[in-house]
Amino acid sequence: xxxxxxxFIVILAFSIIIGNYHPTIASSVxxxxxxxxxxxxxxxxxxYETKGxxxxxxxxxxxxxxxxxxxxxxxxxxxxxxxxxxxxxxQANRADFVMAGMTPTPERRKSVDFxxxxxxxxxxxxxxxxxxxxxxxDLSGKTVGVQLGTIQEQNAKQISQKxxxxxxxxxxxxxxxxxxxxxGRIDAAIVEDAVALGFVKANPDLEFNVIPSLEDATGSAxxxxxxxxxxxxxxxxxxxxxxxxxxxxxxxxWFSATPIESTLPTSSPEETTGLNLDFRRIIxxxxxxxxxxxxxxxxxxxxxxxxxxxxxxxxxxxISGIKFLGWFAxxxxxxxxxxxxxxxxxxxxxxxxxxxxxDISAFQAGVFTFTLNSGAYxxxxxxxxxxxxxxxxxxxxxxxxxxxxxxMWDIILHQALNNILPALVNxxxxxxxxxxxxxxxxxxEILRSAQIVGANKYIYFEPFLFAGLxxxxxxxxxxxxxxxxxxxxxxxx
Numbered sequence: 001x002x003x004x005x006x007x008f009i010v011i012l013a014f015s016i017i018i019g020n021y022h023p024t025i026a027s028s029v030x031x032x033x034x035x036x037x038x039x040x041x042x043x044x045x046x047x048y049e050t051k052g053x054x055x056x057x058x059x060x061x062x063x064x065x066x067x068x069x070x071x072x073x074x075x076x077x078x079x080x081x082x083x084x085x086x087x088x089x090x091q092a093n094r095a096d097f098v099m100a101g102m103t104p105t106p107e108r109r110k111s112v113d114f115x116x117x118x119x120x121x122x123x124x125x126x127x128x129x130x131x132x133x134x135x136x137x138d139l140s141g142k143t144v145g146v147q148l149g150t151i152q153e154q155n156a157k158q159i160s161q162k163x164x165x166x167x168x169x170x171x172x173x174x175x176x177x178x179x180x181x182x183x184g185r186i187d188a189a190i191v192e193d194a195v196a197l198g199f200v201k202a203n204p205d206l207e208f209n210v211i212p213s214l215e216d217a218t219g220s221a222x223x224x225x226x227x228x229x230x231x232x233x234x235x236x237x238x239x240x241x242x243x244x245x246x247x248x249x250x251x252x253x254w255f256s257a258t259p260i261e262s263t264l265p266t267s268s269p270e271e272t273t274g275l276n277l278d279f280r281r282i283i284x285x286x287x288x289x290x291x292x293x294x295x296x297x298x299x300x301x302x303x304x305x306x307x308x309x310x311x312x313x314x315x316x317x318x319i320s321g322i323k324f325l326g327w328f329a330x331x332x333x334x335x336x337x338x339x340x341x342x343x344x345x346x347x348x349x350x351x352x353x354x355x356x357x358x359d360i361s362a363f364q365a366g367v368f369t370f371t372l373n374s375g376a377y378x379x380x381x382x383x384x385x386x387x388x389x390x391x392x393x394x395x396x397x398x399x400x401x402x403x404x405x406x407x408m409w410d411i412i413l414h415q416a417l418n419n420i421l422p423a424l425v426n427x428x429x430x431x432x433x434x435x436x437x438x439x440x441x442x443x444x445e446i447l448r449s450a451q452i453v454g455a456n457k458y459i460y461f462e463p464f465l466f467a468g469l470x471x472x473x474x475x476x477x478x479x480x481x482x483x484x485x486x487x488x489x490x491x492x493x
Contacts, residue, residue: 031074031096032074032075033074033075033076033077034069034074034075034076034077034096034097034230035077035078035079035094035095035096035097036065036076036077036078036079036095036096036097036098036099037078037079037080037081037086037089037090037094037095037097037098037100037442038057038061038062038078038079038080038081038086038098038099038100039080039081039082039083039086039100040057040059040080040452041173041174041175041451041452041455042059042083042100042101042174042195042455043059043195043198043455043456044059044060044194044195044198044254044255045059045060045061045100045101045194045195045220045254046058046059046060046061046062046099046100046101047059047452047455047456048288048444048452048456050284050285050288050452050453050456051284051285051288052284052287052288053287053288053290053291054288055288055291055444057078057080059254060119060250060251060253060254060255061099061100061101061220062078062099063250063253063254064099064118064238064241064247064250065078065099067237067241067246068234068237071237071240072233072234072237079094079095079442080442080444081440081441081442082172082439082440082441082442083100083147083148083149083150083172084148084149084172085346085350085440085441085442086098086100086102086149086223087108087111087112087223088350089350090111090112090223090224090225091111091112091225091350091354092350092351092353092354093225093353093354093359094350094353094359096224096225096228096230097222097223097224097228097230097234098112098222098223098224099222099223101119101121101192101220102151102220102221102222102223103150103151103154103219103220103221104117104221104223105151105154107154108223111226112223112224112225112226113223113224113225113226113227113228113231114221114222114223114224114231115221115222115223115224115231115234115235115238116221116235116238116239117219117220117221118219118220118221118222118238118241118242118247119219119220119247119251120219120220121192121193121194121219121220122192122193122210122211123151123152123155123190123191123192123193123210123211124190124191124192124193124196124208124209124210124211125138125139125188125189125190125208125209125211126178126181126188126189126190126191126196126199126200126206126207126208127181127187127188127189127206127207127208128181128205128206128207129205129206129207131187131188133187133188133209134209135209135211136159136162136163136211137163139159139163139166139187139188140163140164140165140166141164141165141166142166142167142186142187142188143167143168143169143185143186143187143188144156144160144166144167144168144169144186144187144188144189144190145168145169145170145171145177145180145181145186145188145189145190146168146169146170146171146177146189146190147170147171147172147173147174147177147191148170148171148172152190152191152192153168153170155190155211156168156190159190159211169185169186173451173455174189174191174195174199174455175199175451175454175455175458175460177189177191178199178203178206178460179460181206182203182205182206190211191208193208193210194254194255196208198458199458201458202457202458202459203458222234222238277461277462277465278462279462279465279466281457281459281462282453282457282459282462282463282466285453285456285457285463286466288449288452288453289446289449289450289453289463289466289467289470290470291449292444292445292446292447292448292449293446293470293474295363295443295444295445296432296435296445296446296474297474299363299366299367299370299435299438299443299445300428300431300432300435302367302371303366303367303370303371303374303431303435304374304427304428304431306367306371306375307370307371307372307373307374307375307378307427307431308378308424310371310372310375310378310379311374311375311376311377311378311379311381311382312378312379312382313375314329314332314333314375314376314378314379315329315378315379315380315382315383317329318330318379318383319383329379332376333376333379333380335376336372336373336375336376336377337376337377341369341370341373341434341437342437342440344369344372344373345365345366345369345437345438345440345441346440346441348360348365348368348369349362349365349366349369349441352365362438362441362442362443363438363443365441366435366437366438366441366443370431370434370435374427374431377427378424378427381420381423381424381427382420384419384420385419385420385423421482421485422482425478425479425482428478428482429475429478429479432471432474432475432478433471433475436448439451446467446470446471447464447467449463449467450463450464450466450467451463451464
């Protein structure tokens with residue numbers, strides 16, 4: 001009897017375990033962690049929580065992603081990029097899905113798969129209050145700003161086919177578009193209603209008017225790589241969220257006026273004339289911007305250090321007298337000096353996983369690209385410095401039987417350094433400022449931090465001017481350090 005009872009208990013326990021077991025999405029795709037990529041400069045969909053230096057991405061899409069994580073049992077890893085880099089990131093297998101207020105257009109469907117629509121938004125015309133640009137027909141003969149790669153850009157193109165003489169101006173970020181309106185370079189912009197609300201409240205001289213829905217206009221959906229196994233499980237959860245009211249609850253949380261108004265100044269139109277700079281608004285966000293300094297410095301110094309070694313090697317190739325090495329170094333230099341740095345960075349970051357299978361991080365891609373690029377420039381500087389050394393130094397060293405490597409290291413390079421140090425400092429300063437380009441692949445350095453604060457606060461100039469001050473202080477520090485080193489080298493001579 002005891003054995004039978006024990007057997008019964010074991011069977012019952014096993015049944016309970018099996019009955020409560022639900023296979024997770026992670027087990028179905030062989031991954032415990034799913035990576036979501038977004039563009040966190042689009043409040044209230046996704047943006048950085050910046051108070052006290054916090055670097056947490058929050059927003060409507062993030063709450064939905066967290067609900068999906070809870071329901072499907074996977075660990076969520078969130079990365080970021082510019083909006084126009086989101087689909088390339090999926091195609092490069094850098095992420096499992098995209099949530100960024102993205103609309104499933106026919107063109108995008110050729111490259112990625114989409115979930116069902118989880119939120120329907122409306123497009124608006126944002127313009128100065130005195131412009132009377134309230135309907136699509138009013139845009140005839142006007143310049144209209146749109147964010148590059150968005151559904152608003154596509155809808156604006158449709159409008160331009162129906163309304164004559166509309167000139168479109170594509171920019172990377174909505175804050176830049178708003179500033180173009182205020183500067184008078186464009187007449188209006190087409191922006192999503194929830195985003196337009198925030199900017200209009202922050203700029204009382206602007207207004208927005210809803211555009212009647214286009215026939216093929218839809219809302220936001222989740223994007224996946226082609227053939228992804230995640231589509232159906234995600235759709236099941238999204239349908240559940242619609243049925244149980246969770247989506248409506250989150251919509252009220254993020255798209256009501258309350259959360260937006262809480263971050264906006266209380267000002268009148270008369271107070272907003274001119275630039276109306278108020279640095280008090282960014283005081284709580286200063287720690288967030290300052291956290292970009294160590295990353296910028298580590299990126300710059302790593303690139304300079306590695307670039308110096310690579311540039312020295314290339315310069316030796318050029319003066320070696322070996323035709324193949326000289327040919328290689330010259331072709332290499334011409335390629336990296338003759339193509340844009342941003343193009344090189346994009347190729348390294350997006351192409352490396354597809355070509356090699358190695359998932360290179362944004363920081364690694366930045367350091368690697370800048371090393372290759374700076375090496376090309378430094379090679380010419382170092383070559384010129386070596387060739388500027390008096391030939392008698394070479395002859396004297398050779399007559400004393402000093403080996404070529406020891407001669408170059410102990411005698412020639414030491415003298416050449418005095419000649420090329422100012423040029424190397426200029427290259428370092430250039431790398432420091434160009435480091436802002438890594439923001440395009442998701443690295444939150446100084447300038448990207450300022451952009452995030454500006455997007456969250458619906459302001460533009462204050463965070464950028466503060467970032468400019470930081471760059472100036474860093475450049476002056478590098479210049480002072482280089483001057484001290486130059487004086488020390490001269491005394492040692």
